[in-house]
Amino acid sequence: MLFLNYVKNHAIIFTKHVRYFSNSKSFHSKIVRVRFAPSPTGFLHLGGLRTALFNYLFARANKGKFILRIEDTDQTRIVPESVQQLINDLKWAGLEIDEGPNVPGAYGPYTQSQRTDIYQKYIKILLENKSAYHCFCTDRRLNLIRREALKAREIPKYDNRCRYLTDAQVTDKLNKGEKSCIRFKLRSDCETFEDLVYGNIAYDVALNEGDPVIMKGDGYPTYHFANVVDDHLMDITHVLRGVEWQISTTKHILMYRAFNWEPPKFGHLPLLLNSDGTKLSKRQGDIHISSFREAGIFPQALINFVTHSGGGFDRDSELRHYSMAELIELFNIKRVNSHSTRLMPEKLLEYNRLALMNEIKNENSLNNLITEVKNMAIKLYPKENEKGLLQLNENHIRTILVWAQNRIHKLSDLFAPNFSFLWILPTISNLTYDEKLYDIALSLQIMLKNEKENLKKDHLNIILRDFSVEKQIRFIDLMKFLRLVFSGLEKGPGVAEMMEILGKNELLLR
Template sequence: MESEVRVRFAPSPTGHLHIGNVRTAILNWIFARQQQGKFVLRIEDTDAERSSAASEHAILDDLRWLGLAWDEGPDIGGPYGPYRQSQRLEIYRQHLKVLAEKGAAYPCFCSEADLQQKRDEAVSKGETPKYDGTCLRFGQEERRRLLESGTPHAWRFHVAAGELKWLDLVKGELSFDAAAFGDFVLVRRDGLPTYNFAAVVDDATMKMSHVIRGDDHVSNTPKQLLLYRALGFETPQFAHIPMILGPDRTRLSKRHGATSLREFREKGYLPEALINFLSLLSWSSQSGEEVLSVERIIEEFDFARMSRSQAVFDIVKLNWMNGQYIRELKLETLVDLARPFLKDAGIDVEDEAALADILSLMRNYVEYLAQISDLVRPFYETDPPHKDGEAIAVYSKDGAQKIYWAFLRHLKNYDHLSAEVFRTIMKAVQKETGIMGKELWVPIRVALTGKLHGPELPRVAEILGKAKCERFISAVLT
């Protein structure tokens, strides 16, 4: 019988979740659900200066919003806790003792100044900096004397020469020469474990079957393989997924725009759209389809279909995909989702039926929910909609002015402005002015909405009503 699939997502609570880490969390969660395994949340908070309870709370809140329910974690516990590294320090000390007793770990008394000098000397010779083994050569008596005197020290792992190989689920067979990186630090001078040591101890004692993470961790894997072997642990299967790049093919950063899950959430991207989009960065469905339900992604996901090439974050594609999901929402759901964005924009909604009518008209023009306030604002404001320079250029033309005067004259013949009445008026204006097509319709759209493009104009006019249409068009007369 095969062992249970167990995977983990292990963020550091030093800020909001980067979208690249979110993609890693999604793929771990998808794989766990597909294999009917366990998805574990672990908090790597040993950086006391940068970690905070507020960041941890925000991370958990964002993951819940995204729909990534975990089976074990710091808030719900589990059989292999604690699930915060800051609460696991004794566990790391016990495993360090095992390594020390085997002769695989030794204390390093070199000061930071000494180590920096060694690094500088290596660089000046054109060599890759690595520890030269100074403290490895100390005898037992010298080490005991320094330890008993309280000399500050770190702990290093002694790396034996040899080639390290593993079969990566994404990248295939990989190999490293252990001599390339030298004896590495396990525990720092402050007594806290390094990433590689803590990750191995945690993954092994939490029974992780697979480690799915970004390919920026490939260089950590050889060191971790050495630790698994030295501690007598079974090695998990590794899957290193390609890094996400910006459109300029550099590492995705704030200069490319929003990069945290919280930013996308606050702009009104839907969780289902984000899961869909981020899953398709480096992976694809055999069907070639791009809009896929979470259920389909779970069913179809396969590491064999994951590209080894780095993925490019395309905000235009995300906006398109999110718009597809918005258009599929039930109208009452869209009304509920839109309400907080309208409130933040100072738009007071009293008549939900009217809002539903407006959103049914505007939803095809929404890519993310934060756009809704600008799109619906003309329907709620008493003042004419804001006009940008492009709009002013439209309504200030002589032809536009003729259209406005003619429209107002014909509008006075009606007590109520329906979509059908609007079309009748536009036909009359066309006949009177001789202007037709876009030259006729765009000036009216600009006057009523402040936009050059938008939904069906007769319906817009009907929702605005006669009085508001008359006021908005009168406001652009010169």
């Protein structure tokens, strides 16, 4: 008898595994569909961007679709205008949405608060097949249960009391108008699943949690229920989300089973941490995507920064600028690390420098940079602009950008105080007329016109020293004079370096 039971039990396990593998193969014949499903409770931050990015890369690498879904069932926590800001941030970062609130598709609506009729329909299915039930417990009773558990040093969980009400008792309470929510019946058998990042995961959710609420008293579903219904109805094939949701996945799989649906594949992404090992928080204003944008960080620089740590790519550790197309080609979900990842802020500016160099190489993006620099200068130097003292012709800005690409990390670096001479034409109010200096200026102008060599700092220092000897003027006095002529400043970079930066045409003009 024991032997027969042993064979029977193992036959069931074997059948489950055969079913699992046959179903997993069926996904290969489907179009890959992934979703990024944030709640509009704040602005997009680095952790959210990483989740969205990996979903996007996975979709593009598999010729699939990237869907944006807004999970706004918790109406009390919604931040006005955050949805549009989130869409703007994704667009700025280069993540193209295939379906979403702003891109109509066959699976809409893509905002959960607009899908309440759908959730009511599927709640009825679970109530009818006895996978869910009405719960009439008051907040006061639930708080008492929680307090007693904490007092006994136990994990607080609902005691499933209303699960055992008869149909007649439920009908009577509903007829009396008693308020209720809907709870899902957790099974005690341990569900397992193959995490695309962490491997095999087994967790008995019923051992640690009471039956969860899936429909609140206000008629809105909870995350767990709406998430499962929407992923199924939107034909999501793979769910890539933060590791904090891994503990809920077996609960979600039980819901799929209750509907007799096949769950998608799940992959959980490890935590992103600050450099000191602390968890990223939405309360940190400087991790919002908009803050990076306002600070002059290029979108692809931020993308490269996010992908620099934590694995996920078939590439070496070399610090270089990767385009989105290259990242799609290199992305491999199997190479994502299963341990938490520390971000290295010092790498961000270096990635931004590489992105700037890449922008300068492209004629279209270079023209955009020229316009941006021009606008920045006008905004920073309004008085000089009114007086016509700004040097902002396109060739000059182009020359400065090409010179600066290996020397600066952000465009705003070009407007440091010691670089003001780049943009503001000097006045001669602080120069008294001197016939000797006038003669020196004319001679220097002729010499620069005839100079065939590239005007590099080291070469300029040599010819300026020779020039001071020839004109019988102390070198230090010549430098002081030239600094005023070329910049109008008494302090700043070395004169030869200043001359190299400005270039031959600008020097002759000044």
